[in-house]
Amino acid sequence: MTFDNPWVHGLVMGLILGNVSLAITGYSIWFERKFAGRMQNRPGPSVVGPWGLFQPIADVLKLMQKEDIVPREADKTLYNLAPPLTVFCALSALAVVPVAPGWIIADLHIGILFALSMGSLAVFPVWMAGWASNNKYALLGGMRAAAQSISYEIPLLLSATVPIILADSFRITDIVTAQLGGNWFAFWPPGPGIAAFALFFLCSLAEANRIPFDIPEAESELVSGVSTEYTGMKFGLFQLAEYLHTFIISLVATTLFLGGWDGPGDNDGFIWMAIKSLTVFAGIFWIRWSYMRYRADQLMAICWKFFLPLGLALVMFSALWVHAS
């Protein structure tokens, strides 16, 4: 579906895809709680509505009713600006991700760079919130988020370089088109493809502050990290941004490595994109409820000593592969 006027196209697509993403994000919280409950042999949310399906709605209503507390010594402008900005950064990465042929808000020729930079930019509002809260736990959380994001951007970009080299384009649509027909970059070229996918996946987890790389929040150490002082819907916006970011990295990982909307045979379409990206999404929850948190120094060590050399080696291999073939 395309419109001739790029403004109309962007507006319509943005409304559709943005709202669908927000709905999926809201219900992913229900899904994660249900999923985690079943992993721990308990029912999960089961009271509000059938199978607890109205739980996210009840949670949002509860958050909206809560008192909006601003600490007296806080920097009020930055404090109030940070939560919407996190959602803005997470949501704007969606603009360049195609979910089906033609279903893309803005088909940038540097789409992959835009998506990754928007993901990296999400650390600025987080740091802003940590600074503005005037709270030592929030400040530590913000500093950890900044350090972690700066470190993990590099291997993330290196792993994303592999499909860029293989597809010979920065445009995500071209990358997906190069994979059509089952030629998924996660499995072809053999070996480095799956390694690059794993590297991208793990670095994305770190970018989105998900367990096992969630040291900016680290409930046992930092109360709640940057969102310590936030109440009500501002806290809800931080949560929303985190889940939205997680959902968008699963979309990006699907387009870069798992063939996007490529299905078996000629059955290409939106449904395959949905199946694959939601599977990756569920895998993130699966990891979250299976592992504990990395210590801050171990997190840095594994990034600089293992992920970065691995990323460089993968880029070198894929360049050689393209040169040889």
Place this chain on the structure above:
Amino acid sequence: MSWLASFDNLGVNLRNLFRPKNTEALPWEAKRERSARYRASFALVHNEHGEEACIGCKMCEKICPSEIITVVPGGRQESEITGKKRGTCKDFILDLNACIVCELCVQVCPEDAILMLKVQEPPGYQREDLVLTMEKLYENEKLGAATWANGTKLIEMQAPPPPPPKKPKPAPEPAAETAPPAAETAPPAAETAPPAAETAPPAKDGAE
């Protein structure tokens, strides 16, 4: 390859995903029953003639352990309904803040005028909200949530047990007609009965 063991976490969680859940759901439909003698608040009631039952005798004020009842007697006046002279109560104040819910005031009331209710007073913002005035107490009567206990019933319940029936010893001749079945089947019953009769009087003293 010990680091491979860290993937066991994923396997364990995946297996748990398809196991039956151990949690039993809370029975939401089940309502918790309050005990039969649950009591919370107070009410003053009207008697069978439709006049205010309280006669201002101050017995509840005297017996109250926390001394929270204040009765202002109104003196003996001619009742507008029956035309007979009877005691009246001008004011009755019960401070529920310090009430220990002992029900003694209900027990001593000779007219069954004060009763306890199964419902609680609504919570208030000031301590004064829990001071029950006479108007509030007569309002509470309309709730119809009185407990089963009133003064008469409580006094009956706590009265000493009736004395055991006299042994048919002093009158063997009239008892011979009714007693024979027992005498035939259980001759030693006559021997065991006297100790029971001896233990009964102390129990009676204790009840008083």
